[in-house]
């Protein structure tokens with residue numbers, strides 16, 4: 001097995017790890033690597049056929065994310081919500097139709113899909129990212145940390161773990177991590193790790209033509225939330241939503257039919273004329289989820305203070321959205337933690 005030495009290693013090429021790496025590079029540091037277990041970058045950001053099957057929305061108060069988007073010259077646009085939306089509160093009773101009020105802060109999307117952010121961040125980092133490299137064991141040596149992966153041994157002076165804390169708690173750390181840290185890791189729910197999403201791509205936005213917004217909401221049906229997901233340039237037309245977790249254990253064919261029949265009822269038979277249909281169950285993704293998954297509908301607690309410290313005598317630290325005291329769970333929390341970690345490594349304020 002090969003052995004590679006470097007100054008810094010970031011484990012995980014999600015938004016947090018890539019933000020840190022981007023800032024290291026921007027501030028002249030080139031002696032680092034990013035180890036990524038998946039065969040792609042982005043983590044919980046995943047855009048498939050123009051549809052954000054992972055993270056999608058941001059708002060004005062997400063100042064860290066907005067700042068990063070501005071610095072990368074990425075544009076945003078408003079979530080489409082014109083026309084009639086549907087609220088299903090009882091599948092036996094008629095649905096309630098309503099029009100969105102445009103007087104509050106609106107959800108925004110990233111032009112080009114959320115992956116546009118990942119594509120920009122990885123510019124200049126290509127030779128630093130090692131895909132299909134899954135961290136298994138972290139061992140403290142006197143001046144370094146050794147990471148055993150499926151693809152060799154990596155050794156660094158400092159290591160940043162951006163794996164969601166609950167999942168990271170399943171790795172082997174030698175010496176073992178302090179009980180209070182390990183306890184916090186195990187109790188930190190991985191945001192959206194129980195989510196199941198669908199995307200449907202169409203030739204035309206038939207719902208817009210019928211004065212529907214594309215929004216269908218209700219806890220009682222197979223789809224709990226559905227939204228218009230056409231691209232900013234209006235060249236790709238899509239709907240995207242969250243599937244009711246009750247459908248996790250039926251067959252894919254049964255699930256699809258129940259979803260289509262339900263949406264047909266509220267948006268019309270055109271729903272069956274999709275060009276492509278796809279689903280993603282994040283609870284079945286080994287790089288986001290792990291056993292003992294429980295759905296968490298109330299706001300979980302993020303940014304435990306034990307995530308602020310260094311371990312392994314200043315050689316190991318934790319980052320990632322769940323470690324963030326600011327908008328933990330969200331994209332903004334991932335960016336905040338990524339910036340904070342770069343600042344800690346470089347030991348200076350960053351512009």
Ligand SMILES: Cc1cc2nc3c(=O)[nH]c(=O)nc-3n(C[C@H](O)[C@H](O)[C@H](O)COP(=O)(O)OP(=O)(O)OC[C@H]3O[C@@H](n4cnc5c(N)ncnc54)[C@H](O)[C@@H]3O)c2cc1C
Nearest residue numbers: 012014015016037043044055056057135192320321330331
């Ligand atoms: C379905 C869904 C919808 C969402 N919607 C929104 C939204 O609309 N707005 C919003 O703000 N946020 C949303 N989020 C949350 C958002 O995606 C996250 O906050 C953000 O992407 C987290 O980034 P991260 O870098 O902290 O973690 P991650 O993206 O999870 O990155 C961690 C990385 O570590 C890698 N990894 C894991 N284990 C190993 C290992 N052993 N070795 C090496 N690498 C490993 C993973 O592959 C991954 O690339 C959503 C998430 C999901 C899943």
